[in-house]
Amino acid sequence: MKRAILSAAILLAACATAPVDDAGAPAAAGIPSAPIELGDWRSASEAETSAAFEQQVGARYARGVAISAVRADLRRNDFACAPNTTPSNGRGDPPNQICRKSATAGNCTHTWQVHLFETGDALARARAIYDRRCGADGLLGGPGR
Known part of the structure:
Protein backbone atom coordinates (compact mmCIF):
# COMPACT_ATOMS: atom_id res chain seq x y z
CA MET A 1 0.00 0.00 0.00
CA LYS A 2 2.82 2.38 0.91
CA ARG A 3 4.43 1.64 -2.46
CA ALA A 4 1.23 2.48 -4.31
CA ILE A 5 0.87 5.78 -2.45
CA LEU A 6 4.53 6.65 -3.03
CA SER A 7 4.23 5.80 -6.74
CA ALA A 8 1.07 7.88 -7.06
CA ALA A 9 2.75 10.80 -5.29
CA ILE A 10 5.79 10.61 -7.60
CA LEU A 11 3.58 10.44 -10.69
CA LEU A 12 1.47 13.35 -9.46
CA ALA A 13 4.58 15.44 -8.76
CA ALA A 14 5.97 14.65 -12.22
CA CYS A 15 2.71 15.72 -13.84
CA ALA A 16 2.54 18.93 -11.84
CA THR A 17 6.10 20.04 -12.65
CA ALA A 18 6.56 18.76 -16.18
CA PRO A 19 6.30 21.51 -18.81
CA VAL A 20 3.74 21.04 -21.52
CA ASP A 21 5.51 20.48 -24.84
CA ASP A 22 3.28 20.26 -27.88
CA ALA A 23 5.78 19.06 -30.45
CA GLY A 24 3.12 19.19 -33.15
CA ALA A 25 2.69 23.00 -32.99
CA PRO A 26 5.71 25.31 -33.26
CA ALA A 27 5.92 27.94 -30.55
CA ALA A 28 6.25 31.71 -30.81
CA ALA A 29 9.94 31.43 -29.95
CA GLY A 30 11.92 33.76 -32.12
CA ILE A 31 9.25 36.42 -32.63
CA PRO A 32 10.66 39.57 -31.01
CA SER A 33 8.53 41.26 -28.37
CA ALA A 34 9.57 44.70 -29.69
CA PRO A 35 7.11 46.45 -32.01
CA ILE A 36 7.45 46.14 -35.77
CA GLU A 37 9.64 49.06 -36.86
CA ASP A 78 -2.18 47.12 -35.08
CA PHE A 79 -2.52 44.96 -38.20
CA ALA A 80 -5.98 43.62 -39.01
CA CYS A 81 -5.85 40.03 -40.26
CA ALA A 82 -8.49 38.18 -42.27
CA PRO A 83 -8.63 35.03 -44.37
CA ASN A 84 -7.90 35.61 -48.05
CA THR A 85 -11.16 35.22 -49.96
CA THR A 86 -9.78 36.12 -53.38
CA PRO A 87 -9.80 33.06 -55.69
CA SER A 88 -6.43 32.15 -57.20
CA ASN A 89 -7.82 31.74 -60.74
CA GLY A 90 -4.93 29.36 -61.36
CA ARG A 91 -2.38 32.18 -61.02
CA GLY A 92 0.12 31.18 -58.40
CA ASP A 93 -0.27 30.30 -54.75
CA PRO A 94 -2.53 32.78 -52.91
CA PRO A 95 -1.87 33.58 -49.25
CA ASN A 96 -4.10 32.05 -46.59
CA GLN A 97 -4.29 35.26 -44.53
CA ILE A 98 -3.81 38.94 -45.34
CA CYS A 99 -2.89 41.30 -42.52
CA ARG A 100 -3.14 45.03 -43.21
CA LYS A 101 -2.30 48.30 -41.50
CA SER A 102 -2.89 51.79 -42.91
CA ALA A 103 -1.93 55.29 -41.85
CA THR A 104 -2.66 58.68 -43.40
CA ALA A 105 -0.16 61.53 -43.35
CA GLY A 106 -0.72 64.70 -45.36
CA ASN A 107 -2.51 63.72 -48.54
CA CYS A 108 -0.97 60.23 -48.60
CA THR A 109 -2.32 56.91 -47.38
CA HIS A 110 0.33 54.35 -46.45
CA THR A 111 -0.60 50.67 -46.39
CA TRP A 112 1.49 47.79 -45.09
CA GLN A 113 0.40 44.20 -45.77
CA VAL A 114 1.74 40.88 -44.60
CA HIS A 115 0.57 37.90 -46.64
CA LEU A 116 0.74 34.69 -44.63
CA PHE A 117 1.19 31.35 -46.37
CA GLU A 118 0.36 28.46 -44.08
CA THR A 119 1.20 24.78 -43.87
CA GLY A 120 -1.23 23.34 -41.36
CA ASP A 121 -0.82 25.38 -38.17
CA ALA A 122 2.65 26.65 -39.11
CA LEU A 123 3.94 29.52 -41.20
CA ALA A 124 5.31 28.42 -44.57
CA ARG A 125 6.35 31.96 -45.54
CA ALA A 126 5.38 35.59 -45.17
CA ARG A 127 5.40 38.25 -47.88
CA ALA A 128 5.61 41.95 -46.97
CA ILE A 129 4.06 44.60 -49.22
CA TYR A 130 4.05 48.37 -48.80
CA ASP A 131 2.04 50.88 -50.85
CA ARG A 132 1.77 54.64 -50.77
CA ARG A 133 -1.13 56.45 -52.42
CA CYS A 134 -1.01 60.23 -52.59
CA GLY A 135 -3.55 62.68 -53.99
CA ALA A 136 -4.93 61.38 -57.28
CA ASP A 137 -2.53 58.43 -57.50
CA GLY A 138 -4.11 55.09 -58.22
CA LEU A 139 -3.29 51.76 -56.66
CA LEU A 140 0.46 51.13 -56.41
CA GLY A 141 1.23 54.65 -57.61
CA GLY A 142 -0.51 54.29 -60.99
CA PRO A 143 -2.94 56.78 -62.43
CA GLY A 144 -6.16 57.44 -60.54
CA ARG A 145 -9.66 57.20 -61.90
Whole structure:
Protein backbone atom coordinates (compact mmCIF):
# COMPACT_ATOMS: atom_id res chain seq x y z
CA MET A 1 0.00 0.00 0.00
CA LYS A 2 2.82 2.38 0.91
CA ARG A 3 4.43 1.64 -2.46
CA ALA A 4 1.23 2.48 -4.31
CA ILE A 5 0.87 5.78 -2.45
CA LEU A 6 4.53 6.65 -3.03
CA SER A 7 4.23 5.80 -6.74
CA ALA A 8 1.07 7.88 -7.06
CA ALA A 9 2.75 10.80 -5.29
CA ILE A 10 5.79 10.61 -7.60
CA LEU A 11 3.58 10.44 -10.69
CA LEU A 12 1.47 13.35 -9.46
CA ALA A 13 4.58 15.44 -8.76
CA ALA A 14 5.97 14.65 -12.22
CA CYS A 15 2.71 15.72 -13.84
CA ALA A 16 2.54 18.93 -11.84
CA THR A 17 6.10 20.04 -12.65
CA ALA A 18 6.56 18.76 -16.18
CA PRO A 19 6.30 21.51 -18.81
CA VAL A 20 3.74 21.04 -21.52
CA ASP A 21 5.51 20.48 -24.84
CA ASP A 22 3.28 20.26 -27.88
CA ALA A 23 5.78 19.06 -30.45
CA GLY A 24 3.12 19.19 -33.15
CA ALA A 25 2.69 23.00 -32.99
CA PRO A 26 5.71 25.31 -33.26
CA ALA A 27 5.92 27.94 -30.55
CA ALA A 28 6.25 31.71 -30.81
CA ALA A 29 9.94 31.43 -29.95
CA GLY A 30 11.92 33.76 -32.12
CA ILE A 31 9.25 36.42 -32.63
CA PRO A 32 10.66 39.57 -31.01
CA SER A 33 8.53 41.26 -28.37
CA ALA A 34 9.57 44.70 -29.69
CA PRO A 35 7.11 46.45 -32.01
CA ILE A 36 7.45 46.14 -35.77
CA GLU A 37 9.64 49.06 -36.86
CA LEU A 38 8.16 50.79 -39.90
CA GLY A 39 11.00 53.29 -40.22
CA ASP A 40 10.71 56.90 -41.40
CA TRP A 41 7.83 56.19 -43.78
CA ARG A 42 6.60 59.80 -43.77
CA SER A 43 9.72 61.13 -45.49
CA ALA A 44 11.52 58.06 -46.93
CA SER A 45 10.99 57.02 -50.53
CA GLU A 46 8.46 54.34 -51.30
CA ALA A 47 11.27 51.97 -52.33
CA GLU A 48 13.19 52.56 -49.08
CA THR A 49 10.08 52.05 -46.96
CA SER A 50 9.15 48.91 -48.86
CA ALA A 51 12.66 47.41 -48.59
CA ALA A 52 12.86 48.15 -44.85
CA PHE A 53 9.43 46.60 -44.23
CA GLU A 54 10.31 43.48 -46.26
CA GLN A 55 13.52 43.08 -44.26
CA GLN A 56 11.68 43.58 -40.96
CA VAL A 57 9.02 40.95 -41.75
CA GLY A 58 11.57 38.49 -43.17
CA ALA A 59 13.70 38.68 -40.03
CA ARG A 60 10.72 38.57 -37.67
CA TYR A 61 8.78 35.52 -38.88
CA ALA A 62 10.67 32.28 -39.39
CA ARG A 63 9.30 29.36 -41.31
CA GLY A 64 7.63 26.85 -39.01
CA VAL A 65 6.52 29.26 -36.27
CA ALA A 66 2.93 28.80 -35.12
CA ILE A 67 0.60 30.77 -37.39
CA SER A 68 -1.49 31.78 -34.36
CA ALA A 69 1.61 33.40 -32.83
CA VAL A 70 2.30 35.33 -36.04
CA ARG A 71 -1.29 36.61 -36.24
CA ALA A 72 -1.23 37.55 -32.54
CA ASP A 73 2.02 39.48 -33.05
CA LEU A 74 0.60 41.31 -36.04
CA ARG A 75 -2.56 42.21 -34.08
CA ARG A 76 -0.37 43.58 -31.26
CA ASN A 77 1.22 45.78 -33.94
CA ASP A 78 -2.18 47.12 -35.08
CA PHE A 79 -2.52 44.96 -38.20
CA ALA A 80 -5.98 43.62 -39.01
CA CYS A 81 -5.85 40.03 -40.26
CA ALA A 82 -8.49 38.18 -42.27
CA PRO A 83 -8.63 35.03 -44.37
CA ASN A 84 -7.90 35.61 -48.05
CA THR A 85 -11.16 35.22 -49.96
CA THR A 86 -9.78 36.12 -53.38
CA PRO A 87 -9.80 33.06 -55.69
CA SER A 88 -6.43 32.15 -57.20
CA ASN A 89 -7.82 31.74 -60.74
CA GLY A 90 -4.93 29.36 -61.36
CA ARG A 91 -2.38 32.18 -61.02
CA GLY A 92 0.12 31.18 -58.40
CA ASP A 93 -0.27 30.30 -54.75
CA PRO A 94 -2.53 32.78 -52.91
CA PRO A 95 -1.87 33.58 -49.25
CA ASN A 96 -4.10 32.05 -46.59
CA GLN A 97 -4.29 35.26 -44.53
CA ILE A 98 -3.81 38.94 -45.34
CA CYS A 99 -2.89 41.30 -42.52
CA ARG A 100 -3.14 45.03 -43.21
CA LYS A 101 -2.30 48.30 -41.50
CA SER A 102 -2.89 51.79 -42.91
CA ALA A 103 -1.93 55.29 -41.85
CA THR A 104 -2.66 58.68 -43.40
CA ALA A 105 -0.16 61.53 -43.35
CA GLY A 106 -0.72 64.70 -45.36
CA ASN A 107 -2.51 63.72 -48.54
CA CYS A 108 -0.97 60.23 -48.60
CA THR A 109 -2.32 56.91 -47.38
CA HIS A 110 0.33 54.35 -46.45
CA THR A 111 -0.60 50.67 -46.39
CA TRP A 112 1.49 47.79 -45.09
CA GLN A 113 0.40 44.20 -45.77
CA VAL A 114 1.74 40.88 -44.60
CA HIS A 115 0.57 37.90 -46.64
CA LEU A 116 0.74 34.69 -44.63
CA PHE A 117 1.19 31.35 -46.37
CA GLU A 118 0.36 28.46 -44.08
CA THR A 119 1.20 24.78 -43.87
CA GLY A 120 -1.23 23.34 -41.36
CA ASP A 121 -0.82 25.38 -38.17
CA ALA A 122 2.65 26.65 -39.11
CA LEU A 123 3.94 29.52 -41.20
CA ALA A 124 5.31 28.42 -44.57
CA ARG A 125 6.35 31.96 -45.54
CA ALA A 126 5.38 35.59 -45.17
CA ARG A 127 5.40 38.25 -47.88
CA ALA A 128 5.61 41.95 -46.97
CA ILE A 129 4.06 44.60 -49.22
CA TYR A 130 4.05 48.37 -48.80
CA ASP A 131 2.04 50.88 -50.85
CA ARG A 132 1.77 54.64 -50.77
CA ARG A 133 -1.13 56.45 -52.42
CA CYS A 134 -1.01 60.23 -52.59
CA GLY A 135 -3.55 62.68 -53.99
CA ALA A 136 -4.93 61.38 -57.28
CA ASP A 137 -2.53 58.43 -57.50
CA GLY A 138 -4.11 55.09 -58.22
CA LEU A 139 -3.29 51.76 -56.66
CA LEU A 140 0.46 51.13 -56.41
CA GLY A 141 1.23 54.65 -57.61
CA GLY A 142 -0.51 54.29 -60.99
CA PRO A 143 -2.94 56.78 -62.43
CA GLY A 144 -6.16 57.44 -60.54
CA ARG A 145 -9.66 57.20 -61.90
